[in-house]
Amino acid sequence: MAPAVVDLGRLDLVSTTTDLQLQVSSQAEFAPYARDGCRTNQILRTEVLNHDLRSRPWVYGASNYRLVLELRIEDGLSVCSRHEMADAVAAAVSDGEVIRTTKFHPLQRNTADVVH
């Protein structure tokens, strides 16, 4: 079964010192709900985005929980290639405080370039 996807919204940022614009949209993918096949994404969204924590379901990470970062960089925008940028982001995320503060511990980083 396909995961249930909940759209979390979109942000637009601009750099005031450079001519860069960034759009970021985020999604959450939940495990298929085997107990109730008729549950729709809208119901899931209503449940998990409930502002009252008391009536919210308990959301926890799967054993193979993943953070997927998709980068689309306009051609010719950066002096670096897209591959270099992806490697830099991968290294920054795995090393960075953002991950460490949340107690996720990437112990090892293996970077492999796979061209589909």
Place this chain on the structure above:
Amino acid sequence: MSPTCVETSSNDACGLEVVTVSLTQNHDVAEQRKRTMHKLCADVPARDIRPPLGIHSEVLEATRLAFSIRGNRKRKQRKTCKGHVALEPDLGLEMPLSAQAFDETYNDELLDTNLADECIYVRDDSHLIPPPDFDDCLLEDFADETLLQEGEEAMDRTMRGCPTMGSWHHIQPSPHLRKRAPSTGEGLRHCGEKSGMEEIMQLIDFAMRLSISGSPQRSRKGVRVTRQDPHTRLSSLAPSLWLPGYLPAVSSRAVLLPTISHALVSVGAKCPGLRSKVESSARQYGTAELGAIVAEPEQSLSACLWRMLQKGCYNPDAASRLKSFRHDRGGLPGQSAGSSEPILDEASATYSRDGLEWAGSEMDEDFCESETEFEEDLFGSTFPDEWEDGDDDDDLLSVCDGAGIRLLVGDAGATADKLSFIMD
């Protein structure tokens, strides 16, 4: 704990780079023992905690952040002050430009390549030069344009020889003015100029933290949010994953819920008055879903306490502790890519540094200083100290008394008071 890895893949056809970070919760036994209130929960991994019967749960498999970075093609039409024109404030020619409008007009003039043979007089109001973090409070476009329009009208009056403005021969460059030849905008970035890795990383970093915490304590210099749809931050969607300290706080208390519930129900069985109070409290705090199992007081009470936990341990400010990619690090991302050495020394929870320094740009230094300045007071314990200084020898009853329940469920309001009243 199984090692996780970061993989990058690319699709050249659509210009897509995908970075997949596999993450797993760390179980630090030493830290957990320090944090726990009772030996019952000392060795229970936080990731193994599950809610009691009656509480619905969802498994989050992945979080996907899609970044699209492009150049800013939207350029405003700026008014330029061409020719040998001096602006004399005493003659009423002072252009009512704000620092922002002044700066942007000036910048765009410098970017205008049509001014190669012309000179530009600009007011030497050095006090109007925006401070380094002025970008954080940029004026809205309409205000900017209004001010520019006012400046244009003042200039038009001058060019028409308006009597109130005096004649041209009275208009001389004042000591307050400086002559500035048009340049190619050194220090400024052209539309077509390529950006460095630092600048793109800065945007990605800020966007990622914004997606997690929603409202960082301080906007990063040089970055402005132009559109924010109703956006659910990750720390709100899944605090057990993205809110620092939340899962350990919940898990260290959740293991006590069955024991507390059992004790309450057992005592309540001997006292009808207490039992009715427990049931009514559980019913009031529960939902319709809990109503189906309210016939089992122990389960409903556990569910009730869980909901109080879920709410009481939630501290949204904890997400503001998230730091940037580069905070307090010496390595340049990408330098150690492909390395198989452990990035994190798990025992000491410190990063192994590769000794490499960042490019050393002023922007980095400024950013690190500002981050330190604004975040140095954000590292206090998320939870009260007494929670972290737990005594393993405490008797369970000390947790189950009125104060213990308040401590257990945190700041959960009236129901905590009601339950503590029951126990008192």
